[in-house]
Amino acid sequence: MAEAEDLKSSQYGFESRLPYHFQPLCARRNSGRMPGSQAEPRAMEKSQKSANSADSAQNPDQPILQATDSRTGRSYALPISDDTIPALALREIKVHEDDFGMLSFDPGLTNTVIGRSSICFIDGEKGILNYRGYPIESLAEHGTYLEIAWLVLHGELPTAAELDLFEAEIRAASVMPENIEKLIAALNPNMHPMSMLEVSLAALGGEFPEADDVHDPEVRHQQIIRLLALTPMLAAYGHRHRQGMGPIESKPELSYAGNFLHMLLGNQDREAAIPPALERALDALLILHAEHEQNCSANAVRAVGSSHVNPYSAVAAGAAALHGPLHGGANQAVLEMLEEINSIDDVPAFLESCKSGQRRLMGFGHRVYKNYDPRAKIIGQLAAGVFEIAGENPKLNIAQALEQTAIEDPYFRDRKLFPNVDFYSGLIYSAMGFQPSMFTVFFAVARMVGWLAHWDEMMSDPKNRIVRPRQIYTGYDRREWIPRNQR
Numbered sequence: 001m002a003e004a005e006d007l008k009s010s011q012y013g014f015e016s017r018l019p020y021h022f023q024p025l026c027a028r029r030n031s032g033r034m035p036g037s038q039a040e041p042r043a044m045e046k047s048q049k050s051a052n053s054a055d056s057a058q059n060p061d062q063p064i065l066q067a068t069d070s071r072t073g074r075s076y077a078l079p080i081s082d083d084t085i086p087a088l089a090l091r092e093i094k095v096h097e098d099d100f101g102m103l104s105f106d107p108g109l110t111n112t113v114i115g116r117s118s119i120c121f122i123d124g125e126k127g128i129l130n131y132r133g134y135p136i137e138s139l140a141e142h143g144t145y146l147e148i149a150w151l152v153l154h155g156e157l158p159t160a161a162e163l164d165l166f167e168a169e170i171r172a173a174s175v176m177p178e179n180i181e182k183l184i185a186a187l188n189p190n191m192h193p194m195s196m197l198e199v200s201l202a203a204l205g206g207e208f209p210e211a212d213d214v215h216d217p218e219v220r221h222q223q224i225i226r227l228l229a230l231t232p233m234l235a236a237y238g239h240r241h242r243q244g245m246g247p248i249e250s251k252p253e254l255s256y257a258g259n260f261l262h263m264l265l266g267n268q269d270r271e272a273a274i275p276p277a278l279e280r281a282l283d284a285l286l287i288l289h290a291e292h293e294q295n296c297s298a299n300a301v302r303a304v305g306s307s308h309v310n311p312y313s314a315v316a317a318g319a320a321a322l323h324g325p326l327h328g329g330a331n332q333a334v335l336e337m338l339e340e341i342n343s344i345d346d347v348p349a350f351l352e353s354c355k356s357g358q359r360r361l362m363g364f365g366h367r368v369y370k371n372y373d374p375r376a377k378i379i380g381q382l383a384a385g386v387f388e389i390a391g392e393n394p395k396l397n398i399a400q401a402l403e404q405t406a407i408e409d410p411y412f413r414d415r416k417l418f419p420n421v422d423f424y425s426g427l428i429y430s431a432m433g434f435q436p437s438m439f440t441v442f443f444a445v446a447r448m449v450g451w452l453a454h455w456d457e458m459m460s461d462p463k464n465r466i467v468r469p470r471q472i473y474t475g476y477d478r479r480e481w482i483p484r485n486q487r
């Protein structure tokens with residue numbers, strides 16, 4: 001029964017038996033909420049210590065969530081840390097001693113914290129995105145992709161010497177294994193370029209068997225460098241194969257974005273003339289897409305990587321997740337949607353079909369942002385610069401009309417649906433001359449560093465466990481086999 005004494009013994013009794021740990025109150029919880037202030041790393045170390053010393057069942061200051069189970073009348077004290085309760089604490093809640101215990105039900109993992117991460121902070125209500133504490137607006141304005149990649153991976157902006165070394169490592173690793181070149185050449189040229197990328201990323205793992213040693217930080221570092229070097233090459237090889245062209249040699253003396261454009265658009269005899277403004281726009285787009293905490297594809301990388309498979313298989317799974325139209329595939333879907341709308345006059349009718357549930361307004365809405373996606377704002381500005389060079393695109397006017405009408409419409413306003421990163425990015429890639437099917441490939445090249453940072457962070461965490469959720473079973477109870485002639 002819910003006696004005060006039960007509560008007390010539950011509060012200080014079961015906690016010490018549970019296989020979870022009170023963890024440091026480090027930083028804040030991401031994805032739309034920022035409990036506490038943005039502590040400096042030094043301050044966080046301090047709060048970690050004090051939280052660790054509070055890591056005990058005996059601490060009467062431990063905040064708790066008091067819950068009463070109406071089935072039994074028993075009360076429980078669930079420890080609160082960083083605005084979360086440990087899911088395993090629920091398992092103490094039972095009707096009978098031999099019950100499995102209570103679970104939490106969370107389809108889509110919308111309210112489940114899967115781990116601790118210091119890579120990326122998002123406040124979805126306020127429209128804030130920071131990598132390692134630096135606002136995305138400032139990174140896109142001042143940084144280069146490789147500089148930001150280093151930051152995402154290592155937590156600090158690189159010194160000049162660190163950046164030189166990083167660039168040199170990537171240059172040295174820019175050698176495509178011959179087997180992979182042959183593999184791409186053997187693929188159906190009509191295959192979606194994301195499928196080509198998924199296949200070739202997984203196949204790369206077979207070329208570097210030492211990558212299976214995922215517990216060695218130095219081996220992990222080598223694979224991170226290789227994947228950053230080779231992913232744009234895989235993307236370019238796939239693109240050219242679809243165009244009926246062979247690969248072109250990389251020019252590592254160019255910037256990461258410049259070399260990528262060169263490998264995509266150059267030909268054997270002459271270099272592609274890439275206007276510097278387009279190179280800079282691509283560099284900024286790569287930065288904007290580099291990382292986004294526990295999104296669907298990063299979660300796929302983590303889930304697959306938690307089995308300790310090599311990182312090539314893990315990022316191939318990430319690429320597969322990104323391919324879907326509700327995730328990275330949305331930029332392709334936006335362009336296809338804009339193709340369907342003939343003129344601005346058709347915008348109201350199109351939005352009505354979205355509101356009635358016949359379709360979704362692609363490039364709108366986000367699991368985390370309930371405000372303008374900060375990346376969408378920057379991309380809107382980039383688009384203007386690109387169109388100055390590439391010429392006006394009538395689809396831009398339709399996109400702007402869609403945006404304006406939608407954000408004033410109560411359906412979208414009440415559900416807090418705003419343009420996301422994909423609403424305008426496709427228009428820029430299209431202005432650069434790429435087919436919609438290539439858009440998600442650019443996203444994957446950019447996001448590779450975020451996936452790798454999460455994978456490395458997870459592999460460095462001794463508390464990492466294989467990802468294995470639970471289910472509510474809705475099938476039959478045990479049944480007897482029915483002979484074939486009696487079915």
Ligand code: ACO
Nearest residue numbers: 325326327328330354360361362363364365366367415420
């Ligand atoms: N168009 C119309 N209605 C929408 C849209 C949309 N784009 N997005 C959400 N809604 C509506 C839903 O129908 C639902 O309405 P209801 O409450 O009346 O049932 C409500 O808004 C909440 O939607 P959910 O599906 O619960 O939101 P969720 O967080 O699960 O989905 C998602 C987020 C997948 C991004 C969704 O907004 C969507 O499908 N957007 C279009 C696809 C897109 O642009 N994806 C790219 C996301 S950014 C990225 O991955 C890089």
